Amino acid sequence: MPTPVEPERPDLTGWRRRQQLRRSSAAQPIPSGKSYRRKPKHTQAREIRDAHR
Known part of the structure; x- marks a missing residue:
């Protein structure tokens, strides 16, 4: 996977981890x-049902 030019969103980093x-x-x-x-x-x-038994 190539490294992105701009940093990844923090929520996506947490999700990936x-x-x-x-x-x-x-x-x-x-x-x-x-x-x-x-x-x-x-x-x-x-x-x-069981009353007559």
Whole structure:
């Protein structure tokens, strides 16, 4: 990639740096503390359905 005559915009420099990190093997997901939990579906309908059992 040829070097530009004028300096690159600072926001593009930051984006390029972050993009290279994303592509690299050093990229690690950040644990958010939230995990997917499956909720029971239609609890009221299940109670009505299972009431006769």
